[in-house]
Amino acid sequence: MDIRQLKYFVAIVDAGSLSKAAQKLYIAQPSLSQQMAALEDELETQLLLRSARGVKPTTAGHALYQRARAILRQMEQLRADVREDGGSESGMVAVGLPTTIAAVLAVPLFEHVRKHFPGIRLQIFESMSGYISEMLPDGRLDLAILFRDSETHGMSVIPAFDEELYVFGHAGLKLRKTATTCPLSALAGVPLVTPGTVNNLRLLIERTFLREEVELHIVGDIDSLPALMAIAHGGSACTILPASAMLHRAENARPPMRRIVAPDMSRPASVCWSHALPVSAAALAVRKAMVGLIGQLHADGRWPGITLRPPPDAATLEDTSGSV
Incomplete structure (x- = not known):
């Protein structure tokens, strides 16, 4: 095992594909495959799971990946220190x-x-x-x-x-246009777009609505901040985000924004x-x-x-x- 093989292995895991890693490393894919086969033979264990959708590390491969990243970073830092x-x-x-x-x-x-x-x-x-x-x-x-x-x-x-959370948009909300806050209860049944189920914000929203016994009506899972803001601005659904979400948006592209209260929502x-x-x-x-x-x-x-x-x-x- 040498540093070059570790570098190749890390590149493959990062890319999720032998062909993409080969392009990034500027080497032929067959040569890269041979290097990985030699590494697996030396360690006497399978490191990569290959499929039509690409490659991903086995349990042993994941352990090697973490150690290899640390070793490569130490080598890089050593060069910089010298x-x-x-x-x-x-x-x-x-x-x-x-x-x-x-x-x-x-x-x-x-x-x-x-x-x-x-x-x-x-x-x-x-x-x-x-x-x-x-x-x-x-x-x-x-x-x-x-x-x-x-x-x-x-x-x-x-x-x-701690970051306060706001509701952006007006779809389904029955609040005065001048209101700067929004009680959580006012979001019952309101159509919402949020990030997907593995996102921290999505989990917080679900838990808060469940705890306060407020009906949660999610109509779309959107893992894109620009799309969430555009949907809220367009008026077809609201979204829940921090104030920083609108900082770099033009005034005419900002949907209505109200801080969630009773209870406050923050993370x-x-x-x-x-x-x-x-x-x-x-x-x-x-x-x-x-x-x-x-x-x-x-x-x-x-x-x-x-x-x-x-x-x-x-x-x-x-x-x-x-x-x-």
Whole structure:
């Protein structure tokens, strides 16, 4: 087994396809297949499940994938440390941001890192929260913002803020046009479009309506923020989202927006990192920048609809759990 084989294996799992991985790696697919067959022979176990829809790792393959990601990241950091005289903030840092969070944080984070840490190459992955929560434990991300406020096995968190939720749109709502809030009871039977069933927001909506005994009427599962907002603006259904969803939309493209009350609906958000990868000096610098920027953007009025959590203590902010 060598570093090249690990790199090939990780590329295949990330791409979900031998042909796509071969194109990305600029090698012939038969050669890539031979390398994987040799790796499976050496480890005496099947690593990949092949089908007409692509490939995915076996249980053993998933374990190898996590370790291989960590090894490759360590090799990358080692090169960066040597080039930068050993230990300065440099190298690749991958950050996952839910779509509504990315709308506010992605550009300021990039600009801050570019200005203060020119040796860091930042990767920002924007997606729905359910997908990001899968990428972090797999080692594909160094950091992420996830909608949780407690640690789980193998994952550390810094609770950052609580995000208020709003109903966007007017379909089926019997409220005054000037109303700025919407009682949850007023959403009984109102046609709603929401993200799919694995999404954190969808689970929160279902649990809240069930707990308050309010009729939930979901008419579409839409895993696209622009589509959710367009549907709400068009008037065929409403949606439930945080205020940040509308920040970069033109005034004439913003549907009516009312904060949900009685009870309030909100969700916690935390800066998270997995113990599957070593915490490099670069990742630690980006983590601190994320925590600081969240507070600054809120103080400047550029992040409405959130309530900040108490700032973390120095020990938490410097936590390097996961380092090896």
